[in-house]
Amino acid sequence: MRRKIPFVLTISVLLCLAWPAAAMAADADQTAHQAAGVGADTVWVIVAAVLVMFMQAGFAMLEVGFSRMKNVGTVVAKVITNFSVASIAYWGVGFALAFGATATWLFPVIGFSGFFPTFRPGSVMDLPAMSASAAPAAAKLMFQFVFCAVSLAIVWGTMIERTKFIVYILFGIPFAAVIYPLISHQLFGGGFLQATLGAQDFAGSTVVHLTGATAAFAGLLLLGPRIGKYERRRKPNAIPGHNMPLAQLGVLILWFGWFGFNPGSTLNATNLHFADVVITTNLAAAGGALAALVTVWARTRALDVGMIGNGAIAALVAITAPSGYVEPWAALVIGAVAGVIVVFGVFAIDKYLDDPVGCLPAHGLAGIWGTLSCGLFTVPALAKFNGVGQGGLFYTGSLHQLGAQLVAVSASFATVFVLSYALFWAIKKTVGLRVSAAEEMEGLDISEHGMWGYPEAFMPVPGGVYRPAGFPTINPHPAPEPSGLRQKEVPA
Numbered sequence: 001m002r003r004k005i006p007f008v009l010t011i012s013v014l015l016c017l018a019w020p021a022a023a024m025a026a027d028a029d030q031t032a033h034q035a036a037g038v039g040a041d042t043v044w045v046i047v048a049a050v051l052v053m054f055m056q057a058g059f060a061m062l063e064v065g066f067s068r069m070k071n072v073g074t075v076v077a078k079v080i081t082n083f084s085v086a087s088i089a090y091w092g093v094g095f096a097l098a099f100g101a102t103a104t105w106l107f108p109v110i111g112f113s114g115f116f117p118t119f120r121p122g123s124v125m126d127l128p129a130m131s132a133s134a135a136p137a138a139a140k141l142m143f144q145f146v147f148c149a150v151s152l153a154i155v156w157g158t159m160i161e162r163t164k165f166i167v168y169i170l171f172g173i174p175f176a177a178v179i180y181p182l183i184s185h186q187l188f189g190g191g192f193l194q195a196t197l198g199a200q201d202f203a204g205s206t207v208v209h210l211t212g213a214t215a216a217f218a219g220l221l222l223l224g225p226r227i228g229k230y231e232r233r234r235k236p237n238a239i240p241g242h243n244m245p246l247a248q249l250g251v252l253i254l255w256f257g258w259f260g261f262n263p264g265s266t267l268n269a270t271n272l273h274f275a276d277v278v279i280t281t282n283l284a285a286a287g288g289a290l291a292a293l294v295t296v297w298a299r300t301r302a303l304d305v306g307m308i309g310n311g312a313i314a315a316l317v318a319i320t321a322p323s324g325y326v327e328p329w330a331a332l333v334i335g336a337v338a339g340v341i342v343v344f345g346v347f348a349i350d351k352y353l354d355d356p357v358g359c360l361p362a363h364g365l366a367g368i369w370g371t372l373s374c375g376l377f378t379v380p381a382l383a384k385f386n387g388v389g390q391g392g393l394f395y396t397g398s399l400h401q402l403g404a405q406l407v408a409v410s411a412s413f414a415t416v417f418v419l420s421y422a423l424f425w426a427i428k429k430t431v432g433l434r435v436s437a438a439e440e441m442e443g444l445d446i447s448e449h450g451m452w453g454y455p456e457a458f459m460p461v462p463g464g465v466y467r468p469a470g471f472p473t474i475n476p477h478p479a480p481e482p483s484g485l486r487q488k489e490v491p492a
Contacts, residue, residue, distance in 0.1 A: 040269040041135040045143050048264025051257050052146040056083055058253030059153040063160055064453075065247025066306070066357045068239070070443025071161045073453030078156060078168050083149050085169055086176035090145045092116045098144065098181035099189045101126045109192065110185050117141070129190035132387075133267035143264060144188070147208050148180045150261075154212025157359035158220045162227075162434045165448045170427050171420075175215065179419050183211050183412050198389035198401070199408035200378060202277075203265035205321030205370035206412050213364030214413050216355075218420035223433050225354030227440055236350050244305045251309035255285055258316045262323040273385070277323045281316065284323075284335030288315020291339030299343065306358075307343055314342035314362045318370030322377060324386055330377040337373075338366040371409050375402025 060079045064072045093115060100111030114125050117137065125137035133140065152175055156168065186193040187201040194201075201207055230236055241247060262281045263274035292311020296304045315335030322334060345361025353360065373392075378401060380391030392401050427433060434440070439447035452458045 037270045038134040038136075041133055041267065042139050044269035044274070045133070045135040045139040045264065045267055048260035049139070049143040049146050051260025052143070052150065052264065053257075055146075055150055055254050055257035055261070056153060058250045058257055059150075059157070060250070061246050061253060062250030062309075063157055063357055065243045065245070065250060066241035067160055068443070069242045069454050069457055070445055070452070072242070073445040073451060074165065074448055075160065076453075077449060078165065079153065081165075082152055082156070082168055082172045085172045086149050086152050087145065089173045089176040090148050090181075091141065093177040094148060094181040095141050095144060097178065098184040099127050099129055099140070101128055102190075110182055111189055129188065129194075130267060134270075135267060140267065143267070144184070147204060147261075148176050148184070151180050151204075151208045151212040152176060154209060154359060154363050155216045155219065157357040157363075158216040158353075158355045159223055160356055161444065162440050163223065164432060164435055165444075166431055167427055167433055170431065171215075171219070171423060174423060175420075179215065179416060179423075180207075180211055182419075183207050183416060186412070187408060193404075193408045193411065194388060197404045197407060199404045200325055200374040200383070200386075200389045200401070201321045201371060201408065202324035202386070203262045203320045205317060205319075205367045206409055209317045209320065209363040210367035210371070210409065210412060211416050213360055213367060214416040215420040216359050217353075217364065218417050219424045219433070220353055220355065220360075221421070222424050222428050226356075227437060229354045234351070236354075239356070241306075241356070247306060248309050251312055255312060255316065258285070258320075262320055265324065273324065279328055280323045280326060280331035281319055283328050284315045284319035284331040284338070285312045286315075287332040287335035288312050288318070288339035288342075291315075291336040292343050293339075295340050295343040299347070307346065310342050310346065310358045310362050311339035314338040314366035317363050317366040318373065320367075321370045322374045325374055325378040325382045325392075327377075327379060330373075334370065334373045334377065338369055341365050341369055368409050372402065372405050375399075375405040 056079055060076055063075045063079075067075055095117070096112065096114040097110050100113035100115075102109075102111055114127070117125060119136070119138040123137070127137060127140060130140050152172055155171070155175070156163070159167075184207050185191045187199060187207045188194070188204075193199040226239060228237060229239060258281055259278060263277040266274040266277065268274070289308055289312040292314070293303060293308045295311075296302070296307040315338040318334050318338035319331055323331070326334070342358065342361045342365070345365045346355075346358045349355055349360050355361075374389070376392045376394055378389065378392035378395070380395055383389050383391055383401075389401050389404060390396065390398070393399060424433065435444065435447060443452070445452045446458075
């Protein structure tokens with residue numbers, strides 16, 4: 001018995017020595033796991049932000065395709081300029097108002113901390129609404145900014161081909177600094193509509209799309225239609241865009257970018273919910289495109305190319321709010337309904353307002369439908385998982401969530417419309433909103449920028465036009481040929 005005592009003591013001593021080492025190893029494993037989670041979230045948020053930024057190319061191609069040849073260059077210049085001014089305005093002011101901590105003396109209407117932020121490894125910001133994500137503040141700012149840039153891009157789709165270029169800058173700065181952040185704080189940043197009322201908007205059907213469409217509506221009322229759009233009895237004339245393949249390329253780029261837009265709004269790679277959102281997003285877009293195809297054929301007996309693309313866009317807009325709250329079958333329904341809405345919306349709005357790319361029905365009406373659909377289709381378990389609101393009518397039998405969604409839509413529309421209308425009115429009374437009639441007829445490329453987007457279609461080509469034998473020239477103003485020389489003809 002006595003021989004066993006030293007053995008027991010030895011084992012006890014060894015265990016006592018090993019315990020701290022094991023604890024240290026466990027702590028090291030936990031730290032490494034946390035570091036991996038931070039890295040994964042950061043990479044995912046930045047990648048999603050870059051995908052959303054690429055949507056600017058989609059808007060450019062969509063608007064170029066729906067514009068006439070004399071106005072295509074100004075579209076690209078507008079997209080780049082707006083992205084640039086919004087970048088600075090949102091970094092300096094907008095992000096703080098949207099996601100900063102609310103000051104104690106303020107009603108929870110807007111954030112009020114983190115203006116003109118600086119970043120370095122390990123730096124932190126007080127961002128209560130995004131505290132669940134391990135990504136650093138710099139990644140979160142970039143992701144939220146590209147959402148703001150998308151909302152601003154939506155504004156101008158209704159106003160192409162007759163707006164002064166300076167208007168984009170004069171409106172874009174206060175929009176990115178104040179108007180958009182005000183709505184973003186309410187539904188993304190822990191404001192009253194989200195935190196107290198429980199209104200759901202997973203990725204921005206209202207925050208991004210309805211906000212942009214509402215500002216566009218305010219501007220359009222003051223801007224007026226393009227020359228020749230309406231006859232005396234207000235019968236609308238079709239003013240077709242010059243390139244449907246480019247427009248539909250824009251649709252596909254936007255569809256691609258939406259996989260950063262909706263799934264990226266998880267701001268989290270490690271809980272894997274972003275993969276679920278990929279499926280709801282894609283199914284909705286497919287349903288919207290097919291529903292628009294069938295609807296426009298039933299109405300016109302023609303498979304309108306632009307309308308099919310608008311169906312996909314409207315469905316993507318609609319699924320943006322419920323993408324993280326609904327099941328795949330519901331996403332398909334939401335997208336299909338949006339595809340029908342956009343077709344009838346385009347025909348109805350075109351009778352009264354000149355909206356060249358269908359922004360108001362695709363982003364406005366579909367944005368309203370998508371936000372309200374949360375009140376119908378939200379799965380209670382997903383509402384709990386996301387920490388906002390409760391289940392929809394079809395699951396709970398309660399109208400509470402639908403009511404919260406309706407209040408969010410109404411309050412957002414009223415706020416953005418009043419602020420945007422006042423700002424556009426001030427711009428109209430000072431520098432003016434639209435170019436002169438002569439400049440509009442000539443085209444904004446040459447009148448605003450001094451160059452054409454398609455120079456060979458408008459200007460003489462020095463030295464003559466080279467074309468196949470027997471092929472008519474497409475140059476309306478060919479350069480005179482040198483005397484004694486015939487224009488060279490290339491055998492067909």
